[in-house]
Amino acid sequence: MDPVSPLEQALHAARARVLADLAADEVAQPDVVSMVENSVVERRWWVEQWPDGAAYLPGLVAQDVQDALLERYGRWPLCPVCGSGDPHALDVEPELGPDPHWVCHKAGVRVAAVGSLGAAAGGTPSS
Numbered sequence: 121m122d123p124v125s126p127l128e129q130a131l132h133a134a135r136a137r138v139l140a141d142l143a144a145d146e147v148a149q150p151d152v153v154s155m156v157e158n159s160v161v162e163r164r165w166w167v168e169q170w171p172d173g174a175a176y177l178p179g180l181v182a183q184d185v186q187d188a189l190l191e192r193y194g195r196w197p198l199c200p201v202c203g204s205g206d207p208h209a210l211d212v213e214p215e216l217g218p219d220p221h222w223v224c225h226k227a228g229v230r231v232a233a234v235g236s237l238g239a240a241a242g243g244t245p246s247s
């Protein structure tokens with residue numbers, strides 16, 4: 121049995137978190153999934169050069185996919201917090217750091233951790 125390297129584990133985790141957020145918005149179609157795969161391939165190279173960046177992978181993959189979706193389909197993920205006004209996308213914060221979250225800059229709130237968008241958008245409030 122080959123032990124899976126920590127970097128590979130981090131890549132798998134980042135991929136799973138972004139796919140979970142895509143599934144939450146029901147945009148996890150085959151071509152969108154391939155955007156995630158493309159990002160993971162590029163980030164694998166990146167993190168091999170800089171293993172300390174492993175914790176940044178979920179935020180980076182999320183932003184890669186967000187950029188790719190913007191070119192092809194439009195804004196993602198749409199803000200679930202602001203009920204009125206123009207639809208707008210959430211941003212990843214920090215752009216380059218551990219523990220990335222989706223934030224709405226309009227409302228100034230953290231909406232959910234990357235990977236937990238489903239709970240924020242469709243779930244019941246925890247409080």
Ligand SMILES: [Zn+2]
Pocket residue numbers: 199200201202208224225226227
């Ligand atoms: Zn908003």
